[in-house]
Amino acid sequence: xxxxxxxxxxxxxxxxxxxxxxxxxxxxxxxYYLTGFKTIVQATRQANIARLLVVGGAxxxxxxxxxxxxxxxxxxxxxKATAEGARQGRCNCCARSxxxxxxxSAPA
Numbered sequence: 001x002x003x004x005x006x007x008x009x010x011x012x013x014x015x016x017x018x019x020x021x022x023x024x025x026x027x028x029x030x031x032y033y034l035t036g037f038k039t040i041v042q043a044t045r046q047a048n049i050a051r052l053l054v055v056g057g058a059x060x061x062x063x064x065x066x067x068x069x070x071x072x073x074x075x076x077x078x079x080k081a082t083a084e085g086a087r088q089g090r091c092n093c094c095a096r097s098x099x100x101x102x103x104x105s106a107p108a
Contacts, residue, residue, distance in 0.1 A: 004039045008046035016051040017044045022082055033085030041089075057090055059083025 011017055019040050023033035044052045059070035059079065069075055070083045 004042035007043035029081035037089035
């Protein structure tokens, strides 16, 4: 998930991209997630697709004023790196792009 040109070629001709990308299977989960997410955003732009829908990111939801779910004791450590990657990716994408549409799963 590091070749945005190859991915853009596969996305070409579509109206939207839906991503549920995760880095759980990698040693450097956070780094892999951020690299992969950046690749997806770049490929979406290269393919001239107007909408990127991203599933995930519930760890970035506020559970109380100023408190993110990822920062609560109940949030599982096994998911923190992916959740942090989703939070950072969303912040970076939202700040620089108009292609973003997010969908966070509700905390269980």
